[in-house]
Amino acid sequence: MELHDIRQAISDTDQQLLGLLAKRRGLALAVAEAKLSQNKPIRDTKREQELLLSLIEKGKLQGLDAQYVTRIFHVIIEDSVLQQQAKVQGQLNGDNSQAVRVAFLGGQGSYSYWATQKYFTRRAEQIIELGCDSFNEIVNAVETGHADYALLPIENTSSGSINEVYDILQHTRLSIVGELTHPIEHCLLGLPGTDLSKIRQVCSHPQVIAQCSQFLLGLTNVKIDYCDSSSAAFAKVKELQDPTIIAIGGEEGGKLYGLEVLTRQLANQKDNVSRFIVVARKAVNVAKAIPAKTTFIMYTGQQPGALVEALLVLKQHGISMSKLESRPIPGNPWEEMFYVDVAANLSDYAMTRALEELNNITKFVKVLGCYPSDDITPTQPQS
Incomplete structure (x- = not known):
């Protein structure tokens, strides 16, 4: 086959893949309807493991290695779960807006x-x-x-x-x-043809600057310019048309402003x-079929053991805490409010009882929201 014919065959195959992916997504949404009517959880990890193991075995027969098959179907399964959760939540809360x-x-x-x-x-x-x-x-x-x-x-x-x-x-x-x-993924972006050795100013949002602090420490005689957002930094570099001024942000965002990547992977941590x-304005109800998180804030007071006592309430009711953050209370020097994320549905009996007890032993409790958890742990096939 000629190169042109091979490329055309690849394009035809890609088109078929798109059609099959769309068909699979439609079937996944149909599964959500069936699970909702039968009051079953959206996610069935045992079936996911069996499915992935079967696909790996069948892939081997066609010359596809396990890592390749696993990586592709992790993305497909995650998409299916999130699509199903969104559909179920939309039906439950009457969110049909176009x-x-x-x-x-x-x-x-x-x-x-x-x-x-x-x-x-x-x-x-x-x-x-x-x-x-x-x-x-x-x-x-x-x-x-x-x-x-x-x-x-x-x-x-x-x-x-x-x-x-x-x-x-x-x-x-x-x-x-x-x-x-x-x-x-933070990248250094500048005008086409920018010489890294001649940069004198770096623009980006303060959070982005903080996440790339180790890289920036290695630059000398460079001014840091804090912007309202990474897109504002892109716009500034484009407007000034000065090759000594660059921005930090995402590659795809920079392309929208005609900028090119100078350096990649600037974040302090590899997995950023x-x-x-x-x-x-309006709270939502989370379907029982979907893993939920609840976020609330509480003020325990400053008496010894107050925070420990509050956290023991969660433990006694079997509620798993995923986040605990403290912030100062304006007007009350050295006093703090605690933000708590827990893996629980607000309508669960255990969560209801825990909040009732916390209201009795703390000075203040406010629920900020109950919402579907977006933590989709990748399926791992049994060896």
Whole structure:
């Protein structure tokens, strides 16, 4: 076969693969309907393990190695689970809107922009994007009705918790209705032909700068310019047309502004992942078939053992805690509010009883939201 004919055959095969993937996704959604009617959990890890093991064995017969098959079907299974969860949640909460207005940090190309696309493409046919310059502006857009949802970054594996967002949650009337994790790969981006040895200014959001601090320490005579978002940094480099000024952000975002990658993998940690939360004016109910998280804040007071006593309540009711974060209480020097994430549905009896007991032994408890867990642990086939 000629090269042209081979490439055409590859294109035809890719087209067939797309059709099969679309068919599989449709069948996965049909499975969600059946599970919902039978009150079964969305995820069946035993079946997933059996399926993956079978696919690995069949793949070997066709010359495909186990790692290749596993990697591909991890993505497919994760997509199926998240699609099914979104469908079940939409039906339970009567969320049938064709278009959603979402407020997020920055403009097109920012990390929050890509996370918004990732989360809401499963839930609406059209996303009306409302890029904002600050976290307060994002939250205000939803509180005033200008947006249906807000997407906020809350923690990162390199730079830790985003304290400003935690402090906003303490005072807002909004509820957390969803979450997602999104891998972040920081790149150095500049105008085409930029010479790295001649850069004099690096632009990006403060969180991005913090996540790349070790790389930046190795640069000399370089000014750090803090921007409202990574997309704002891209726009600045494009506007100034100065080859000595560069930005840090995502490769795909930089391309939207005509920038090219100079260096990749700048984050302090190799596996750099950000967790985002989705907030709305109205709380949601989480289907029993879906793993849920509940986030609440509490003020225990400063008496000895107060925090330990509160955490023992969770242990006694068999509730697993995944996050504990402390933040200062404005106007109360040296006193702190605790933010807690637990793996539990707010409607569970154990969670209801735990909150009742916490209300009795603490000075203040406020539930910030109960929402579907987005932690999809990859299926591992039994050896």
